[in-house]
Amino acid sequence: MIKDLIARNRTFRRFDQDAKISREILEELIELARLSSSGGNLQPLKYILSCDQDKNDLIFPYLKWAGYFTDWDGPVEGERPSAYVIMVADKEISSNYFWDHGIACQSILLGACEKGLGGCMFGSVDRVGLRNALKIPDRYEIILAIALGKPKEIVVLEEATDSKNIKYWRDEKAVHHVPKRKLQDILLN
Amino acid sequence: MIKDLIARNRTFRRFDQDAKISREILEELIELARLSSSGGNLQPLKYILSCDQDKNDLIFPYLKWAGYFTDWDGPVEGERPSAYVIMVADKEISSNYFWDHGIACQSILLGACEKGLGGCMFGSVDRVGLRNALKIPDRYEIILAIALGKPKEIVVLEEATDSKNIKYWRDEKAVHHVPKRKLQDILLN
Numbered sequence: 001m002i003k004d005l006i007a008r009n010r011t012f013r014r015f016d017q018d019a020k021i022s023r024e025i026l027e028e029l030i031e032l033a034r035l036s037s038s039g040g041n042l043q044p045l046k047y048i049l050s051c052d053q054d055k056n057d058l059i060f061p062y063l064k065w066a067g068y069f070t071d072w073d074g075p076v077e078g079e080r081p082s083a084y085v086i087m088v089a090d091k092e093i094s095s096n097y098f099w100d101h102g103i104a105c106q107s108i109l110l111g112a113c114e115k116g117l118g119g120c121m122f123g124s125v126d127r128v129g130l131r132n133a134l135k136i137p138d139r140y141e142i143i144l145a146i147a148l149g150k151p152k153e154i155v156v157l158e159e160a161t162d163s164k165n166i167k168y169w170r171d172e173k174a175v176h177h178v179p180k181r182k183l184q185d186i187l188l189n
Numbered sequence: 190m191i192k193d194l195i196a197r198n199r200t201f202r203r204f205d206q207d208a209k210i211s212r213e214i215l216e217e218l219i220e221l222a223r224l225s226s227s228g229g230n231l232q233p234l235k236y237i238l239s240c241d242q243d244k245n246d247l248i249f250p251y252l253k254w255a256g257y258f259t260d261w262d263g264p265v266e267g268e269r270p271s272a273y274v275i276m277v278a279d280k281e282i283s284s285n286y287f288w289d290h291g292i293a294c295q296s297i298l299l300g301a302c303e304k305g306l307g308g309c310m311f312g313s314v315d316r317v318g319l320r321n322a323l324k325i326p327d328r329y330e331i332i333l334a335i336a337l338g339k340p341k342e343i344v345v346l347e348e349a350t351d352s353k354n355i356k357y358w359r360d361e362k363a364v365h366h367v368p369k370r371k372l373q374d375i376l377l378n
Contacts (some may be wrong), residue, residue, distance in 0.1 A: 005191060006224050015357050027372065034372055035195050035346065036295065039312060039354050040256060043370045048377045056216060076283055089375070098312055099333070102291015106225065107322070110191050110299075123228060146287070157224065166230050181232045183216065183223055188237045188277070189331070 007157070009109050010178065012148045013066055014079040015149025021051050021083040023088075025115065026148075029085070032107040039098030045143075047088040048134060058105035060131045063145055064124035067169045081119075081147035086130070088140035101143050108146060118151035160185075191299075196346070199367065200299050201307035202255055203268040204338025210240050210272040214304065215337075218274070221296040228287030234332075237275040237323060247322045248273050252334055253313035254312050257356045269335035270308075275319070277329035297335060306341035349374075 026049045033045065050056055060081075065074030075081075085108060089097045108117050122145040130142060151177055160166050162181035168178045215238045222234065238244055249270075254263030264270075274297060280285045298308050319331060334372040342365055349355050349368035357367045 002191075002194060002296075002303050003221060003224070006296055008372045009226075009228055011355055027376070030376065031372055032192060032195050034369060034375060035192070037198075037200055037298075037310065039310075041357050041367060043355060043375070046375045046377050085316035099288060099291030099294060099310075102288030102293070104291070104297045105288060107191075107195055109226075114191050121226065121228075121288075126330050136377075137314060160232075166232060168230050180223060186218065186223060186232070186235045187216070188235050188325075 005110055005113055010118065010124050010155035010157075012024075012153060012155060013120050013176075014075045014151070015081055015118075016152045017078050017080050017082060017149065019082055019150035021117065021148055023049060023051055025052055026083055026085065029108045029111045032111040033104035036103050036107045038100045039096070039104075042094045042097075043100075044089045044093040044095075044097050045100055045104055046088050046090050046138070046140065048088065049083070050086070051083040056081065056084060059086070059130065059145065062126040062130040062133065063122045063147065065120075065143070067124065069170070079152055080084065081149040083148040085146040085148065086134070086136075087137065087143045087146070087173050089143055090139065091141055092139055095141070097143070105144070105153075109134040112148055116150065117148055121146050121150040132175040157176040192300055194302055198302040199307065199344035199346070200309050201340035201342060201344060202309050202365075203264045203342040204270055204307075205341045206269050206271060206338065208271055208312070208339035210306065210337055212238060212240055215240055215274065216273055217298045218300045221300040222293035223309040224294045225292050227289045227292075228285070230285045232289075233278045233280075233286050234275050234289055234293055235279050235308070235329065237277065237325070238272070239270040239275070245270065245273060248275070248319065248334065251315040251319040251322065252336065253315075254309075256313065258359070267338070268341055270338040274335040274337065275323070276332045277325065277326075278332055279330055280330055280359040284330070286332070294333070294335065295324075301337055305339065306337055307333050307336040309374045310335050319338050
C-alpha cells in the first residue's frame with residue numbers, strides 16, 4: 001500500500017554512515033524520477049550523484065541542517081549521509097521546471113524508503129560554495145540537494161494540536177517529533 | 190514495488206465520466222498529501238475538493254488541456270474528469286511552499302493510480318475565473334488543479350531519440366505517447 005510507504009518515508013537527519021550506498025542504487029532512484037511526470041514533458045531536471053566519502057565531504061559543508069534546531073550543526077562524523085543527489089535544472093532546456101522538483105523528490109525518497117534508506121531534502125544550500133566545490137557549470141541551476149543514508153533515528157508523526165505550532169522537535173531520547181495539521185484543517189470545503 | 194506504480198502513474202486526459210469518485214476517496218488521497226513532507230514542516234497547502242457534476246462543470250472551463258494539442262480543447266462530455274482537487278497555499282501560514290506542491294501531487298496521483306484512477310495536473314489555470322467561480326478567498330493562492338477520473342485512454346512511455354523532441358503525441362489509434370529522456374542523458378557525472 002502506497003499509504004504505508006508514504007507514512008514511513010520521513011525526513012531523517014542522522015544515519016549509519018558505515019552503511020554505504022552504491023552508485024547503482026542511486027541510479028535506480030533517479031530512474032524513478034525519470035519515469036515521473038514533468039510539466040509540458042520538458043524534463044529539464046538533471047542529477048549529480050555522490051556516494052564516495054571524498055565527494056560526500058565536499059558537499060556536506062554547504063547544506064544547512066534542521067533550521068529549527070539552532071544549537072545543532074547537523075550530524076556528527078559517523079552519522080552523516082552515505083550519499084547525495086544534487087538536483088539541477090538544465091537552463092538550456094527550460095528555466096521553468098514547474099513542480100517537477102517536488103515530484104522527483106517524492107519518487108526518489110519513496111524509492112529510498114522501500115530500500116530501507118531515508119533522506120533529507122535541502123533547499124537551504126550555499127549554492128555558490130557548492131557550485132565551486134563540484135565545478136557545476138553555470139548552465140545548471142542548483143535547485144536542491146537530497147542527503148541519503150540508512151536512518152539512525154526514530155521519527156514519529158503526531159497531530160498538531162495548535163495550528164500555529166508546527167515546529168518539529170526532539171525529545172530527551174532524541175526521538176524526532178513532527179506535528180502534522182489535521183485533515184479537516186487542510187480541507188477548505 | 191514503487192517502480193511499477195510510478196511507471197503506471199501516467200497523465201491521463203480522457204476518462205470514463207460515468208465512473209464516479211466519492212468524497213471519501215478524495216479525502217483518502219488528500220490524507221496521502223497530508224502525511225507527505227513539507228518544507229520547514231510549515232504545511233501551507235490546502236485543498237478544495239469537487240466530485241459532483243455541478244461543481245465539476247464550474248471548474249472544467251478554467252483549465253487549459255494538453256498545450257501541445259492545438260486542435261484539441263480537452264475531453265468531450267462523457268470523457269471528462271469525475272473529480273477535481275484544487276491545491277491552494279494559505280498565505281496566512283506561508284507564501285513560500287518550496288516544492289511541497291510537487292510532493293503532494295505525486296502522493297495524490299500515486300494513491301489514485303493504486304485505486305485504478307488517473308489524473309492530470311494543471312498549472313495552466315484561469316485563476317481569476319476559477320477564483321470567482323468557486324468563490325475562493327484572496328487569502329488562498331491558487332497553485333494548481335488536479336483532474337481525476339477512471340482513465341479511458343492508453344498512455345505509453347518511449348525513449349526520446351532526439352533530445353530536442355520531447356512533445357507527447359497521439360497516434361492514429363489515439364494512443365498517447367510520451368518520450369522520456371534516457372537515464373544517461375539526465376546524469377551529469
